[in-house]
Amino acid sequence: MTFEELIPAPARAEGRGPHGEGFVLDASTLLDASPGTESTERWLRSALGAALGLPLAPGVQGSAVALRIDDALAPEAYRLAVAEGGVEIRGGAASGVFWGAQTLRQLLGPEAFRRAPIGSGRQWTLPLGVIEDAPRFRWRGMMLDVSRHFMPKDGVLRYLDLLAAHKLNVFHFHLTDDQGWRIEIKRHPKLSEVGSWRPRSKWGHRASELWNETPHGGHYTQDDIREIVAYADALHIAVVPEIDIPGHSQAAIAAYPELGNTDVVDTSSLGVWDTWGVNPNVLAPTEETLRFYEGVFEEVLELFPSTFIHVGGDECPKDQWKQSPTAQARIKELGVGDEDGLQSWFIRHFDKWLSARGRRLIGWDEILEGGLAEGATVSSWRGYGGGIAAAKAGHDVVMCPEQQVYLDHRQHGGADEPAPIGYVRTLEDVYRFEPLPPELTEDERGHVLGTQANVWTEVMEYHARVDYQVFPRLAAFAEVAWSALPDPAERDFADFERRMTSHYMRLDALGVDYRPPGGPLPWQRRPGVLGRPIDGSPPNV
Ligand code: ACM
Numbered sequence: 384m385t386f387e388e389l390i391p392a393p394a395r396a397e398g399r400g401p402h403g404e405g406f407v408l409d410a411s412t413l414l415d416a417s418p419g420t421e422s423t424e425r426w427l428r429s430a431l432g433a434a435l436g437l438p439l440a441p442g443v444q445g446s447a448v449a450l451r452i453d454d455a456l457a458p459e460a461y462r463l464a465v466a467e468g469g470v471e472i473r474g475g476a477a478s479g480v481f482w483g484a485q486t487l488r489q490l491l492g493p494e495a496f497r498r499a500p501i502g503s504g505r506q507w508t509l510p511l512g513v514i515e516d517a518p519r520f521r522w523r524g525m526m527l528d529v530s531r532h533f534m535p536k537d538g539v540l541r542y543l544d545l546l547a548a549h550k551l552n553v554f555h556f557h558l559t560d561d562q563g564w565r566i567e568i569k570r571h572p573k574l575s576e577v578g579s580w581r582p583r584s585k586w587g588h589r590a591s592e593l594w595n596e597t598p599h600g601g602h603y604t605q606d607d608i609r610e611i612v613a614y615a616d617a618l619h620i621a622v623v624p625e626i627d628i629p630g631h632s633q634a635a636i637a638a639y640p641e642l643g644n645t646d647v648v649d650t651s652s653l654g655v656w657d658t659w660g661v662n663p664n665v666l667a668p669t670e671e672t673l674r675f676y677e678g679v680f681e682e683v684l685e686l687f688p689s690t691f692i693h694v695g696g697d698e699c700p701k702d703q704w705k706q707s708p709t710a711q712a713r714i715k716e717l718g719v720g721d722e723d724g725l726q727s728w729f730i731r732h733f734d735k736w737l738s739a740r741g742r743r744l745i746g747w748d749e750i751l752e753g754g755l756a757e758g759a760t761v762s763s764w765r766g767y768g769g770g771i772a773a774a775k776a777g778h779d780v781v782m783c784p785e786q787q788v789y790l791d792h793r794q795h796g797g798a799d800e801p802a803p804i805g806y807v808r809t810l811e812d813v814y815r816f817e818p819l820p821p822e823l824t825e826d827e828r829g830h831v832l833g834t835q836a837n838v839w840t841e842v843m844e845y846h847a848r849v850d851y852q853v854f855p856r857l858a859a860f861a862e863v864a865w866s867a868l869p870d871p872a873e874r875d876f877a878d879f880e881r882r883m884t885s886h887y888m889r890l891d892a893l894g895v896d897y898r899p900p901g902g903p904l905p906w907q908r909r910p911g912v913l914g915r916p917i918d919g920s921p922p923n924v
Pocket of ligand 1: 697747764
């Protein structure tokens, strides 16, 4: 491999020496890790060492890969220097060193992405030269919806590895929704006992008339969550949990009917939702609901050290609150004006509650309706508009517009796409996504923490479907989030595609079931009637 095959592209790379020469990693190569670089030392030994079949033992005498913290660099920046006598990775902080190690793995070739060596006698040669690199954005995220379809823990751990391989550093974990509650809450055990199972599921798109009659469910125990968070931490990935309020709550209401608007609907007969779309059953705006969710968030805070805690806030239909005498009385009593004010009241409450505990609230852009809570950060999903409004009002923003970076949306208009929903967003479209809209001034741009790709799983019944939707587009997204690319029209997509030739080999070695450039392989197609195109379908299904 050469310096010209990296994804995401580094800021500066300068190769040195005649082609074919380099530093060889072998059984005598040592790892010389300074204090503060232990996470990278462990990763190099366990992940890279396993792939290479080398011990990468600790030591300073002899040729070594040296890991150093360098205060002169920005925290996530790194400098990777490969010389005849050894390798040095300097990072501004532990995370920078780790991103440098990820680059080092790419330089060793696709076999370095396996879990064990294949064959024997392979020489592991690093090309000579220097790479200096730093991320464009500090929030480089992917959201995974494990509610619509549960992803067992091993799949989540694997996704964390895949994010790290692309230098992404935020995993937004969408843990609750109408179709399933996926996290154990000790105070309220029925959330996972009852709320994590549904008897059947809509098969495919919500307009489909077919049902999968197999019960679907699963949840993470608190120990599973601790393991996921610790694993992510070692990969320098922050896990941002999402507990969705006051909409997308039918699974919680199925478990605890008193959470719903019992004066307008018989919530005791609600099950966990079995179809897709926007659900009318939202939380009742009562003090009891607040206390219940404070209990939930208390356990969430114990499990997740992340500064940001996501409270959802999206797609909360107001019909039940309009009909409910209790909700109407609350509007008067609280003096919040209308139903939007009630939504805002929920979010403001948890904004204060989280701030008092040293955390920060983040929510989908509907939290702007009825007035944005003081400390809130906005995930701008319905386009750029919410993010622009929030940044102009001095709030932080994560740009994740569905028109550009919803990876559940199809990547080709063809009839054999396995998840034929939403906008067509090709690999090139994602590559030309620009997180910073021209409407923002330089100062306002400072409020854009970064960007995130979102993956909703209604039509992804199992892991391979997720892989297919996410890859290769996540590679393009990672380059947008990390690399200082020119304006969209000037981006060199042909060069990105050229580098993807190497990257597909890395994804093959990792066992990723990506969409090949020529379209789905026979087993990736959706069988039967579901293979028909659903043209003109609404975008968010
Ligand atoms: C969303 O896509 N409902 C945030």
